[in-house]
Amino acid sequence: MSGNKEFTIDELAQHNTKASLYISIKGKVYDVTKFIDEHPGGEEVLLDEAGRDATEAFEDVGHSDEAHGLLKGFEIGVLKEGSQPQTQKPPTHSYPKHPQPETSSSVINYLVPLGVLVAFIAYKYISG
Numbered sequence: 001m002s003g004n005k006e007f008t009i010d011e012l013a014q015h016n017t018k019a020s021l022y023i024s025i026k027g028k029v030y031d032v033t034k035f036i037d038e039h040p041g042g043e044e045v046l047l048d049e050a051g052r053d054a055t056e057a058f059e060d061v062g063h064s065d066e067a068h069g070l071l072k073g074f075e076i077g078v079l080k081e082g083s084q085p086q087t088q089k090p091p092t093h094s095y096p097k098h099p100q101p102e103t104s105s106s107v108i109n110y111l112v113p114l115g116v117l118v119a120f121i122a123y124k125y126i127s128g
């Protein structure tokens with residue numbers, strides 16, 4: 001079965017039990033209710049990902065071509081655009097970079113060793 005029905009993330013989330021189990025992978029929605037008992041990876045993992053975007057979990061396992069092929073048979077629609085969960089953090093407040101008071105600190109960095117050197121030479125000169 002395949003379809004062009006668009007599911008929102010909320011609709012998907014309603015099918016998160018063994019009685020009706022939808023999973024989304026790469027923007028497609030799959031009804032894997034009938035597959036729960038047959039999944040070689042066990043039902044537990046499917047139930048863990050039930051009703052949500054399982055792209056990462058599915059890819060992490062490194063499923064075979066056969067597994068990818070099976071997916072086609074479970075396709076019932078697509079995840080509505082813009083309803084994907086935010087995997088990336090929204091841009092947080094960007095803080096303006098404060099200009100560092102470069103000059104004053106670099107002058108000090110330069111003057112202190114110079115002062116030490118001058119003091120050392122003066123000391124040598126006076127004492128010797």
Ligand code: HEM
Nearest residue numbers: 023032040041045049054057058061063064066067070071
């Ligand atoms: C929903 C569609 C899924 C299908 C059609 C599917 C299919 C399969 C198939 C056919 C295998 C046998 C090995 C292979 O051919 O790669 C397998 C293994 C496995 N699957 Fe899935 N899988 C699905 C989702 C998931 C999800 C969401 C997880 C979550 C982590 C998962 C975890 C695993 C694990 C851990 C194995 C390895 C089992 C083992 O080698 O002992 N699967 N799956």
